[in-house]
Amino acid sequence: MMKSALVFLALFALASSMCIWHKWNCNKGNGCGSFYGCSFGCEEGRCASSCMGACAAIEFGKYPEGCCTECKEWCYLEGADGGDIACSSNADCVPYKDNECNGRCAAF
Numbered sequence: 001m002m003k004s005a006l007v008f009l010a011l012f013a014l015a016s017s018m019c020i021w022h023k024w025n026c027n028k029g030n031g032c033g034s035f036y037g038c039s040f041g042c043e044e045g046r047c048a049s050s051c052m053g054a055c056a057a058i059e060f061g062k063y064p065e066g067c068c069t070e071c072k073e074w075c076y077l078e079g080a081d082g083g084d085i086a087c088s089s090n091a092d093c094v095p096y097k098d099n100e101c102n103g104r105c106a107a108f
Contacts, residue, residue: 020070021050025090027097032067039068040077040090040097047077047085047093053105075101 019026019034024041027049028034040049052059055071063069077099079085085096 019050019068020072021074023090024048024050025094025097030066030098032064036063036067036069038097039074040093042087042090042093043074043076045086045088047087047096047099048074049077049097049099049101051075051101051105054107055105073105073107075103075105078102 019037019039021039021041024039024043026034027037027040030037032038038050040047042048050068051073052063052068052071053073053075055069055073059069059071076084077093077096078101079096079099082102084102085093085099087093
C-alpha cells in the first residue's frame with residue numbers, strides 16, 4: 001500500500017509540472033527545471049512558447065525570473081530578423097526555445 005501511495009505521489013508531482021502545453025516540449029534549461037520550465041513548440045507553422053504576460057502580476061514572486069507557471073499564456077517566438085520563426089514540428093523550435101516573444105503574451 002505504501003509503495004502504491006509513493007508511486008501515485010511521484011506521478012502527481014510529474015503531472016503537476018508547469019510545462020502545461022502538453023503537445024509542446026518542456027524547456028528544462030535556462031535554470032527553470034521541469035517544474036517552472038516554459039513549454040515551447042510549433043503552433044500553426046510558427047515557433048511559440050509559454051510566457052508570463054498579465055499573469056506575471058498575479059504570480060509575482062511565486063516563480064524564478066525568466067520561468068513560467070501554470071498560467072496559460074503564450075506567444076510566438078522572435079527570429080533573428082525580428083519576424084516569426086517558421087516550423088513544421090516541435091523539433092524545429094529547439095534552437096529558438098529561449099528567444100524572446102515576438103509580440104505580447106496572449107491568454108489561451
